[in-house]
Amino acid sequence: MSSNNDAASYESKKRVEHTIEELFVIYKAPIYRFVFRYCQDEQLCLDLVQDTFVKFHKYQAYFDEKKSNIKTYLFRIAYQLMINRLKKRSRMKKILPFLYVNSQQQNLSYEDKFTIQAAIQQLPDKQRAVILLTYYHDLTQKDISGILEIPIGTVKSRLDASLKKLKALLEGNK
Amino acid sequence: MSNKEIPNEIQNKLDEFHVEVPELPMKSSKLERLPNWIYGPARDPLEILGISGNSIGRLVFYPLAFVLLLFFTPIFFI
Numbered sequence: 001m002s003s004n005n006d007a008a009s010y011e012s013k014k015r016v017e018h019t020i021e022e023l024f025v026i027y028k029a030p031i032y033r034f035v036f037r038y039c040q041d042e043q044l045c046l047d048l049v050q051d052t053f054v055k056f057h058k059y060q061a062y063f064d065e066k067k068s069n070i071k072t073y074l075f076r077i078a079y080q081l082m083i084n085r086l087k088k089r090s091r092m093k094k095i096l097p098f099l100y101v102n103s104q105q106q107n108l109s110y111e112d113k114f115t116i117q118a119a120i121q122q123l124p125d126k127q128r129a130v131i132l133l134t135y136y137h138d139l140t141q142k143d144i145s146g147i148l149e150i151p152i153g154t155v156k157s158r159l160d161a162s163l164k165k166l167k168a169l170l171e172g173n174k
Numbered sequence: 175m176s177n178k179e180i181p182n183e184i185q186n187k188l189d190e191f192h193v194e195v196p197e198l199p200m201k202s203s204k205l206e207r208l209p210n211w212i213y214g215p216a217r218d219p220l221e222i223l224g225i226s227g228n229s230i231g232r233l234v235f236y237p238l239a240f241v242l243l244l245f246f247t248p249i250f251f252i
Contacts, residue, residue: 024200033193043210046198053200097217116187135177135188163184170187 020060023070024053030071030137031078037132039086040121048085052078068146072139076147079129119169127162130155 028049036045055077056063063073120128126148133144141159145152177185224232 021200028198029195032195032198036193037191042196043214046196047202047207047210049198050200050202116191119187120191135180135185138177163180166184166187167181170184 072143072146130158131162
């Protein structure tokens with residue numbers, strides 16, 4: 001009986017791990033692209049993608065298919081991890097400023113300031129996430145509100161504001 | 175608002191932002207991440223002293239000033 005339980009548990013574990021591996025293959029690239037476009041730090045993004053799946057593995061039991069889909073769930077985990085990591089980094093930067101290089105924006109040349117990468121980086125954090133998820137990941141406003149944990153109305157207003165700001169930045173009218 | 179409602183000029187600009195996804199394993203231990211942290215870009219510690227690549231004068235002066243200060247400090251305690 002015990003060996004049957006062990007076998008069942010092993011099978012279940014194997015199935016779950018297989019599923020996570022499949023999910024990793026499918027979603028690693030979209031998650032990496034999202035976090036990279038948001039923070040533009042390669043090493044941080046690599047760690048974040050791995051941490052997302054480690055956290056998913058840990059909290060998989062809390063995932064409810066009826067409430068959200070797997071893509072939204074993984075993006076929400078990645079977004080929360082990224083925000084926490086960036087906050088931690090910002091606190092550390094205040095305490096130990098000599099350990100951190102100057103922000104990318106200060107080192108940009110005149111021409112580089114009008115590239116899309118720089119424009120996205122200059123958007124306020126809350127607006128940046130909305131436009132990235134809308135345009136590059138083709139997510140609905142309902143999904144975005146689930147990922148960012150904000151009302152749909154706020155998603156709409158932030159998207160509108162981000163487009164106006166982006167247009168102004170790209171035209172050089174700050 | 176969907177993608178189609180985003181103005182074409184902004185869509186064209188957004189399309190310019192390509193991201194290459196590097197090969198990445200599913201998990202990496204903290205020990206494997208440590209070298210990335212150690213070798214990550216850091217601020218130049220000599221920046222505060224205004225020492226750049228070709229300012230040899232300052233590079234020589236600051237240690238010399240430090241050594242002299244260290245040498246003459248005991249005089250004030252006599």
